[in-house]
Amino acid sequence: MKNKEDTATILEIVRMSTEDGPGIRTTVFFKGCPLSCAWCHNPESISVRPQVVWVETRCIGCRTCEDVCDNSAISHTPDGIEINREKCVACGDCATECPTTALEIFGKKWGVEELAVEVLKDRAYFSNSGGVTVSGGEPTIQAGFTAAFLARLRKEGIHTALDTCGLTTKNALEKILPHAAMVMFDLKIMDPDDHKKFCGQDNKAILENARFVADYIRSHIYPKELWIRTPLIPNATASEKNISAIGGFIADNLSGVVTRWDLCAFNNLCRDKYRRLGIDWMFTNTELMTAEELDCLGKAAENSGVDPKIVLTSGSTRLDENTEDKEPAQSTGGNIRLCCSTGPQLD
């Protein structure tokens, strides 16, 4: 029988990622996260279980899915396909048979070796700085697998990065850290009650782990550096008070190790994902931040006691109504990435 560490449930493998660490990276998104942040942009990554979703625009209404579902979990309604989440066991039969891929299953089992072969396909593009990032979800949940996977890549000389929400065990970190060239660590909210309110768990263990990772980096050759990431969520994390507090924590506990602190502006483009997963989202009607707000929080971060050079703000901010006529606001649009190619082009 297979050891459970031999395989992991992977949500997605994204190639040529330019936002998950230095250089060009292949990012492996693990499925399952111990937090349930209210603003999560990739809600399909939270549950460790595979999940079926229906993409309306692809559906041609052929009802193949209804026929193949053994659990009668799928029904055809005037509004389209409805998936009964109680009945659905996420066997994936509907997704396999759907001729249009309107039904998709999130979460596929991968073995270490096949996953390594897959991500190594892009090694020519990693150059000196790029490499492979494990993200999620939370890659430390499947720590044995993650450690084995990163070790396999290290053997090939590939730059490896661990992107973690921080809620994990020291045991898991000890397994993984020796094989990660760098760590990206989320610090979202400093107030424990607010953290619990928005993320489902308090932040005690997260802060302890942050200190642990910093100490580990100080005392080991690997990993070499630590990036902190803070999502800026209106009415949740995006207050000057919270940012100053996080900065204070970094300055007091992680100094010398943190080489970059990313403040990533909230975006609301995942509304449809929640709808498809059948979840009400509290940020459905939340607007993007304004450029001024983002700037203000950036300043708060720079003045929080950390080395101001490590602070980096990014992400989409609100567009004005008459954007076309105006001088572009600085950070707008900067992070929209469309990764499809070969558009029709006459030459």
Next chain:
Amino acid sequence: MSISAAHTYPPQIKTPGNLSERVSALRQYYFMGTKRKWNNEFTSWTTGTPWDVQFNEMTYHIVPETYLLLQTMRGSYRQAARPVKLPGDFWSKPIVERRAWFIREVMVNNLPKEILPGDLIAGGRFNIQASMCLTEEEQKEYDARSCGKKGARKAVKWFHDHGYGNTGATSGHLIPGHKRALELGWKGISADLEKRYNSLSSMEKTGEKGAQLRAMMTAATLPKDLAAGYAALCKDLAAREKNSDRAAELEQMTKNLEKVPWEPAKTFWEAVQALWINHMLVISDENYPGPGVSFGRIDQYLLPYWEYSLKNGMDREFGKEILRCFWIHCNAAYDAMIKNGKQGITSGFGQLVSLSGLGENGRDMTNDLTFAMLEVIDELSPILEPKPNVRIHKNSPEKLLDKLADMISTSQGAPFLINFDERSMAGMMRESATSGLSHLINKSNVFDYAPVGCLENTMAGNDRSGTVDCNLNLLKAVELALTGGKDLVPFFDTLINKTEKIRQDGPFTGDATRFKTFEEFFDAYVRQTGYIIKKCVSLYEKTESTRAAFLPTPYLSCLVSGCAQKAKDITRGGAEISFVTIEGVTFATTVDSLLAIKHLVFDEKKCTMAELIEALKANWDGWEVLRAQAINRAPKYGRDDDEADAMAKRVMDLWADETWKHKTLSTGRPFRPGMLSWNYWAGDGFVMAASADGRKKGEFLSNAICPSNGADTNGPTANANSAGKALGGKAADGNGDWEDYMNCLPNGASHTITFNPSIIKDPEHREKFKAYLKGYAQNGGTCLQINMLDPDMLKDAQKHPANYSNLLVRITGYNAYFTAIGKELQNEVIARVSHSKF
């Protein structure tokens, strides 16, 4: 201070910059188009005989949109033609001598000469339609062969109407021997011709060889006499010029023109002046406005003159000013049919310059002139010609890559194509090995290859490889394999409102509905591929042999090694390296169709072969579920999926091997394979029947070596890896065609990838983009066109979601398919991309 991810992003629309008053005025004047008082449109010239014809329609047989216009064009040039007074013995000479004399006479004594205000380069008018100089009998035969009942025009129209593609011997698409012409001057070239002529036996002198060399000797005096005319003009203008600075320039131009291109050039100004005249006269000689008449490694062979002049006091900025004038001159090619609106119908001129690239022993050849030219391009952009190809390789300097990334970030997409040396050189070495040309193409000179037209790789100064002469839809073989050699659907002629009866055209390769295995089907496909290539080759022969018989280009022949040595015109295969390239069109559609047939009929048994054929005949109407399976469930080339890419390799090897088997009968030129980037794949989508990959008739076919539209769901790295694998990938034992690189397409293959503008939004991301280029140099194809995603494409995706089902939007950690998000959100994304002005 914080590091900001925003920096100067988004950039503004590219506008020209750093231009002097002189160049601004010349550039603005050029873009006034038809409102200009001066222009370089075709003038037509006749011998005065009633049967005389100027327009050689065969050069347009590769442009199917023109088929219905050819007769009109022929007529209108005849009507407009002005007579040229002929010498008494004109008709007693062979065609090649008549033509050499006639072109020379038109250019030197008939065509007006002007210098535009401020211009530093002489040579304005060069677009001519000159008499074919044929006797009545000769003209009759040319007409019969081109537009007669059994002529090439009719045959190529049938070929195109039935979805095979197009073919015709066309002009240009080569790199004349500019280096030699600058070093020797026409004086040296003339002396060489004379020596060769004198060494002919008296028998040979009275024969074809003698006629050819005499014609070339006549042609070799053309640049000198033309330059003398311009020198006189400059002298005159200088005398009348009130501005002393300008008068000094005109005096220097007079001196330049009194010396070059007859004498060897010494200064940079002389060299560029000589280069321009030598180049523009090729266009005059061929009567065709700059179709891929390319400059080759211009930053290499002009470098000695650049360095000499800099050392002797030329201001670098003035050197660039000379180049800017040269750049403007190249655009005058577009004037040819300026009144017809659409830039001479094809707008595919492609006077390429190649910059940077490898030299001997793996040395990088980037130099100061490379950067000066990139600066000029950057400053003048957007501008149409000459089109730059920047050659990069594994060890290209960071400074060059930085400059490229900068230029891309300030232009709308890249103002150049990027050629990749290792893969390209592998293709040239394959050509050498396959055709026994190691004395002409080998390890110690292959780095001097350069692209012509768009991206078609050739050697320089001794190579004509007919890189747009045959454009074959590989997909036709799949169609014929399904039907056993017939069209799948009958051709409907809209002109006469009649449906043609389907006939047995290809070989009968069996009833596909009875095939038990995919391999049986593939065998049929193999035979049909052999058939369509043979058909293309024999149709090409019609125009190749006619050109060889009636349409010599003695001036061009002077600039291509082999012609003087063999005393043979370039149109008769005189060039040392003389191939005809079959450009494979519809590659990915072909591969994906085979994969779909295998998947639907044999592997997954989603339908029978009979049902699939039925569905294709119905243009998929009523077969929506099967079509969805073909589109979404069958494997596709372009995803770095080894199974699909193995099929791509199989298709590639098959058609490439078949192509090498053929030679032209009349001129003995072997055929070689390639994939160019012209837009046939768009137009022929309306001609070819529905295909098994799920494409309906009327939808685009795939472009060159690109994956089918929207099929590359794994992004630009996977896309590039697939293209590299299709060309042959890397040799496991390290012994490839060049180092470990393999490449079965010597011509190279066009590859377009669309990136999100954010890939170059700030210095950090520009580094990532550079990393991509370095990766492409390792894994990808021969040539890359970089497009930046624009709002129009997104708006189109909004309107036609089915065509863009895989367009992925990524916004800091969030991933979604563009077509799968709500309209309101789509608008938001569009607003953002529009906002960035890309």
